[in-house]
Amino acid sequence: MLGLDFSFYNWDLITSYVLKGLYFSIFLTVVATAGGIFFGTLLALMRLSGKKWLDIPAAFYVNGMRSAPLVMVILGFFLLVPFVIGRPIGAELSAIITFIAFEAAYFSEIMRAGIQSIPRGQVHAGQAVGMTYGQNMKLVILPQAFRNMLPVLMTQTIILFQDTSLVYAIGAYDLLKGFETAGKNFGRPEEAYLLAAVVYFVICYALSYMVKRLHKKIAIIR
């Protein structure tokens, strides 16, 4: 078919090339989502604190990250770290740190929108029953905000999973790299890229289908 030949793909090749990359892609996605949500929440709270000395640095960080291309941030961090600390860190560790720092900016915007979607009356009600800021956030605002933004958070995670392919730039071994290496070693790069596309598509399509279902469920409850 169209000069393509997939016969070289077998289970052996998948276990020796592809799975290692898939594990790293998933690991990076999970770590960056968790770290991004944690630091993103902090950034969002800083921006909503109403205190200028917290708001301005957070806004600067978030807007800076959001206006730079992810590829440049990945490359820049990987190449600049040796200048600052005097020795290189591995591509994998560099990718993890970059993704957490980068995604925190995006997650913080989602969090901010989610927190702002809670009516002011809820905040006042919390204060009226004598809750501190921390209690109010933890018991009243954040649980509701999380529920409102769950679909958006999950969509962002799917985008994040796709973006992990960009660690290609610094040579980290992810799903795409796994297929590419296999393709090069067997002299079948085109077929390898096609299969990579199919695998990414199946994973992302399945995830976005789940998000759609979840969205409907939440929409009924609210």
Next chain:
Amino acid sequence: MANWDWQVFCKDTIDGEVLANCWGSGGKDISYLHWMIEAWGWTVAVSLVGLVIALVVGSLVGVMRTLPNSPWLVRLGNAWVELFRNIPLLVQVFLWYFVLPKMIPAMKGFPPFVLVVCALGFFTSARIAEQVRSGIQALPRGQRYAASAVGFTTFQSYRYVILPMAYRIIFPPLISESMNIFKNSAVAFAVSIPVLAQFYLQAGEETGAQVEMFVGVTALYIISALTVNRIMTAIEKRLRIPGFVAAGGTGGH
């Protein structure tokens, strides 16, 4: 931290000597600043052509997905969006650059620029199609009925009633998509299109001035994104219907 040396931008790209005019006389005799501005030109060219493709294709597909009484066109449009939205951009660039020319002999002679612009444009078209669809569906049904009531054909009701309103609704997300395409164009470095990211890799390695090159390139990316934002916001203000406020979108890269 290494000492900062901004003079590196005035250095000749071949022998490393500092050029007096910081620019070079053209041909092979150019400075890193000159090279960087050329790379910026490539970034702008890839992004703008990609944006035009994305707007045209995205609008067509988006409209297709809302057509009444044509379930197959709707399905085709939905499939288009799912296909281009669920494969990472970098993989799509590789597909256009390496795979399609091998599968389709007629594409063998295509220059890399065209292939990358197609990849970027089609990737973004799926996202714009999604915006166009949601913009059209956000309109009250009455508008469509009103158009048919005065005897408009489907084409006329889209041309005169639905699209003029829908585009105004989706203008804010379109602004962020236009900024995204500038950022996403950096991916073209993977297939050696001399965009800014590619310049950063090469010039940083040649000169060892990683920090300076990073600052220069990132500044140009930010300037590009902000300029697009200003221009698009100005257009939006001119088009705005008084008393009609549209909501913005979040998420995405």
